Amino acid sequence: MSLLEVRRLTKSFGGLKAVAGVDFRLDKGEIVGLIGPNGAGKTTLFNLISGYLTPDAGEIYFRGVSLIRQKPHEVCHLGVARTFQIVQPFPNLTTFENVMVGALNRASSFEEGRALALEILKSMKLFEKRQVLAKNLTISDRKRLEMARALATQPDLLLLDEVMAGLNPSEVEEMIRLIQRIRKQGVTLLIIEHVLKAIMSLSDRIVVLHHGEKIADGSPEIVSRDTGVIEAYLGDLLLS
Amino acid sequence: MRTLLLQALVSGLLMGGVYSLMAVGLTLIFGVMKVVNFAHGDMMMLGMAVSYWLFTLAGIDPYLSIPVSIFLLFSLGFLIQRVLINPILHAPEHMQILMTLGVSLVLVNSALLFWGPNVRSVTTRYSLQTLWIGEIVLDLPRLVAFLFALLFTFLLHVLLRKTELGKAIRASADNPEAALLMGIEVHRIYPISFGIGAACVGAAGSLIIPFYDFTPHVGLPFTIVAFTIIIFGGMGSLLGALIGGLLVGVAESVGAILLSSALKSVVSITLLVLVLLFKPKGLFGK
Amino acid sequence: MGYLLTGLGSVVLIALPLFVGSYFVTILISILYYAYLSGCWNILGGYAGQLSLGHAAFFGIGAYTSSLLFMKWQISPWLSMWVGALLAMCFGLFMGSLSFRFGLRGFYFVLVTWAFAELLRLITLSLDVLGGPTGIFISYKTSPWQFQFSSKVPYYYIILGLVALELFISYKIEGSKLGFYLKAIRENELAAEGSGVPTTRYKLMAVVISAFLTALGGTFYAQYLRYMDPETTMGVSLSVEIMIRAMVGGSGTLIGPFVGSFILTPLSELSRTYFTKGGLEGLPLIIYGSVLILIVLFLPQGVGTWMMEKLAGYRNKS
Numbered sequence: 001m002s003l004l005e006v007r008r009l010t011k012s013f014g015g016l017k018a019v020a021g022v023d024f025r026l027d028k029g030e031i032v033g034l035i036g037p038n039g040a041g042k043t044t045l046f047n048l049i050s051g052y053l054t055p056d057a058g059e060i061y062f063r064g065v066s067l068i069r070q071k072p073h074e075v076c077h078l079g080v081a082r083t084f085q086i087v088q089p090f091p092n093l094t095t096f097e098n099v100m101v102g103a104l105n106r107a108s109s110f111e112e113g114r115a116l117a118l119e120i121l122k123s124m125k126l127f128e129k130r131q132v133l134a135k136n137l138t139i140s141d142r143k144r145l146e147m148a149r150a151l152a153t154q155p156d157l158l159l160l161d162e163v164m165a166g167l168n169p170s171e172v173e174e175m176i177r178l179i180q181r182i183r184k185q186g187v188t189l190l191i192i193e194h195v196l197k198a199i200m201s202l203s204d205r206i207v208v209l210h211h212g213e214k215i216a217d218g219s220p221e222i223v224s225r226d227t228g229v230i231e232a233y234l235g236d237l238l239l240s
Numbered sequence: 241m242r243t244l245l246l247q248a249l250v251s252g253l254l255m256g257g258v259y260s261l262m263a264v265g266l267t268l269i270f271g272v273m274k275v276v277n278f279a280h281g282d283m284m285m286l287g288m289a290v291s292y293w294l295f296t297l298a299g300i301d302p303y304l305s306i307p308v309s310i311f312l313l314f315s316l317g318f319l320i321q322r323v324l325i326n327p328i329l330h331a332p333e334h335m336q337i338l339m340t341l342g343v344s345l346v347l348v349n350s351a352l353l354f355w356g357p358n359v360r361s362v363t364t365r366y367s368l369q370t371l372w373i374g375e376i377v378l379d380l381p382r383l384v385a386f387l388f389a390l391l392f393t394f395l396l397h398v399l400l401r402k403t404e405l406g407k408a409i410r411a412s413a414d415n416p417e418a419a420l421l422m423g424i425e426v427h428r429i430y431p432i433s434f435g436i437g438a439a440c441v442g443a444a445g446s447l448i449i450p451f452y453d454f455t456p457h458v459g460l461p462f463t464i465v466a467f468t469i470i471i472f473g474g475m476g477s478l479l480g481a482l483i484g485g486l487l488v489g490v491a492e493s494v495g496a497i498l499l500s501s502a503l504k505s506v507v508s509i510t511l512l513v514l515v516l517l518f519k520p521k522g523l524f525g526k
Numbered sequence: 527m528g529y530l531l532t533g534l535g536s537v538v539l540i541a542l543p544l545f546v547g548s549y550f551v552t553i554l555i556s557i558l559y560y561a562y563l564s565g566c567w568n569i570l571g572g573y574a575g576q577l578s579l580g581h582a583a584f585f586g587i588g589a590y591t592s593s594l595l596f597m598k599w600q601i602s603p604w605l606s607m608w609v610g611a612l613l614a615m616c617f618g619l620f621m622g623s624l625s626f627r628f629g630l631r632g633f634y635f636v637l638v639t640w641a642f643a644e645l646l647r648l649i650t651l652s653l654d655v656l657g658g659p660t661g662i663f664i665s666y667k668t669s670p671w672q673f674q675f676s677s678k679v680p681y682y683y684i685i686l687g688l689v690a691l692e693l694f695i696s697y698k699i700e701g702s703k704l705g706f707y708l709k710a711i712r713e714n715e716l717a718a719e720g721s722g723v724p725t726t727r728y729k730l731m732a733v734v735i736s737a738f739l740t741a742l743g744g745t746f747y748a749q750y751l752r753y754m755d756p757e758t759t760m761g762v763s764l765s766v767e768i769m770i771r772a773m774v775g776g777s778g779t780l781i782g783p784f785v786g787s788f789i790l791t792p793l794s795e796l797s798r799t800y801f802t803k804g805g806l807e808g809l810p811l812i813i814y815g816s817v818l819i820l821i822v823l824f825l826p827q828g829v830g831t832w833m834m835e836k837l838a839g840y841r842n843k844s
Contacts, residue, residue, distance in 0.1 A: 331822075503651070
């Protein structure tokens with residue numbers, strides 16, 4: 001059984017189909033990249049999976065359990081965590097407190113949660129900044145904080161939304177290594193990314209969305225040579 | 241009974257016109273700057289005061305003093321925004337509430353300090369005149385207030401739709417960042433909007449002094465009514481403020497007949513709760 | 527350092543009535559009573575960030591319930607105050623479920639809390655069985671069993687105890703999952719949901735605790751003044767007074783409401799006594815309003831928080 005199975009997923013806003021009949025699956029341990037031109041429906045897909053939006057049609061199964069009509073916190077309990085395209089920290093809470101909120105998701109006691117939070121802070125190199133208020137962190141620290149908080153919820157599936165945006169090349173390298181470490185710890189990853197070089201080298205498989213539809217699904221080598229994909233991106237480049 | 245209800249309807253509409261003017265003023269403040277202006281009704285109280293003193297000391301008819309109260313309240317609103325509100329535009333909501341609460345306390349109690357707590361009223365030649373339409377009686381001053389209020393609302397509508405200033409205000413309300421990029425000096429627009437909002441409410445004060453008694457504390461119920469109305473009508477909608485004002489005026493009037501004078505707000509508050517729960521954008525909101 | 531101050535402060539507060547006259551005890555009771563109510567509000571409005579302008583409703587339910595049960599059936603307020611608290615809790619649950627279910631937050635939530643409290647006040651006003659506009663007078667029995675005392679001092683210790691209770695509960699909340707979750711909701715409700723926080727459930731918890739405790743304060747008030755009417759006990763001005771003390775002192779902190787009450791309450795109490803006669807009516811509240819304005823402009827984090835920051839600064843330097 002796949003870890004995540006999405007079938008014929010559809011969501012419209014007004015008359016616009018943001019996600020149109022998307023099918024794909026994720027197996028445990030995979031890193032799958034989700035790419036596509038702007039407006040392709042990637043973040044909408046994330047919102048549908050994580051429970052922030054209800055689909056108009058289709059199914060989402062996580063470990064065999066339907067995620068449709070589940071609230072975001074229920075989806076999180078089930079084992080799916082996510083980050084946001086624009087970071088959403090708890091601004092007036094410290095770095096530690098931010099991660100602690102995530103840790104309390106699965107921790108069976110407050111103390112256990114605290115231990116987990118501190119551990120994650122250390123592994124994400126945020127331990128020295130644990131008393132700093134989130135609003136006073138740099139943008140790259142805030143991105144790492146968001147990942148730390150998501151990891152603290154002890155997910156089986158982690159949805160990352162453009163975590164590399166705005167990072168310089170060495171930070172991108174660090175992020176790649178971090179993501180690989182996370183996979184080694186047993187977390188499956190679905191990653192939206194625009195930094196194509198990074199996502200191509202990181203992913204086992206790539207899924208491409210365009211105008212809400214899936215236009216490619218395969219290994220990075222195959223997808224990067226797919227004419228439909230190239231056209232979609234070129235078209236986007238020409239328009240912008 | 242039917243005549244009673246009809247009478248209530250008409251009286252409610254007339255008062256509603258004034259409520260609309262107040263709500264329109266609040267739309268310019270809350271709709272544009274998202275500031276919860278607790279001092280709204282108190283600015284109306286000052287408008288009443290201006291007309292009261294001009295009448296008592298100089299014999300000037302309240303309707304003629306409207307330009308004065310408009311000018312004075314515009315200036316006050318402009319200053320308040322510039323000095324007190326601008327610094328906290330991006331502060332958390334509760335800070336804004338605290339600030340306008342403070343302003344309200346200062347305004348009300350300054351009035352109390354200078355003029356005492358006594359109830360004051362203005363009686364002009366026409367204060368007690370009435371008009372009969374069939375079995376329905378209309379108080380002349382209330383009718384005049386209603387008509388003036390509608391006129392001002394219309395003028396404001398023209399201002400917002402047809403003038404450069406109005407377009408700048410609307411742009412600043414919709415999307416301050418975009419407005420800035422388009423060259424609109426948003427930080428100049430805000431005090432002007434606040435000033436216009438205050439001017440509306442000052443005019444409303446002048447309009448009602450012929451039939452409504454003045455005390456320093458008269459403002460709070462009107463502040464509450466104004467907020468109720470803009471929720472009904474939808475934030476940022478002038479038409480909503482207008483219709484909402486009339487609706488609330490009628491609801492109160494009918495409520496007073498059906499329940500009792502003390503309970504007249506039950507109807508409008510219940511409607512407010514229902515609107516908040518089921519249609520928080522209001523009847524005409526965007 | 528904090529413990530030292532707290533200990534010192536507690537000793538002073540406990541010993542105070544032995545050294546000061548009845549007038550000061552009265553003022554202190556006022557300060558503590560508002561500090562208590564503000565602290566209860568703080569659980570919902572400060573920690574959870576759900577500003578309520580309707581806390582007077584919970585207060586009034588507490589006051590009226592215990593008083594009516596006392597006047598009609600001679601039930602001791604020591605017992606009936608828990609009934610009042612439970613009723614307030616139910617009212618809070620009702621209002622909260624409705625509001626949160628429909629996603630009301632921020633300014634809209636403020637309005638709806640005000641609306642519910644106002645409706646309650648109007649209903650109480652119109653029902654003669656609840657005393658109507660004239661309110662309820664509690665007959666003077668001076669029996670401790672009936673929560674009445676002839677001297678102010680026992681009341682002082684009771685309210686001091688309530689303040690201690692509220693501070694203890696808030697302290698416990700701060701260091702618990704509840705506290706972390708409430709603060710997360712306040713800071714970013716969307717992100718909290720995505721991090722596994724059942725936001726509606728926890729907001730309701732905050733309402734329930736806040737309402738319960740506030741109502742106890744209502745019973746205290748009823749037994750202290752032995753008079754209540756809808757305007758003073760359920761009116762919006764009480765809700766405002768409760769709210770601003772927490773905000774001025776620093777909402778969402780342990781000592782904020784306490785500090786806020788120590789600043790604002792003496793202002794309004796003392797000046798009411800000294801200024802109403804000399805034709806300077808209104809002056810105290812002008813000062814009061816100006817204080818609010820100045821705090822927002824210069825100490826938006828709240829006076830209490832500012833004090834803590836200063837103390838932390840001194841500690842770091844030494």
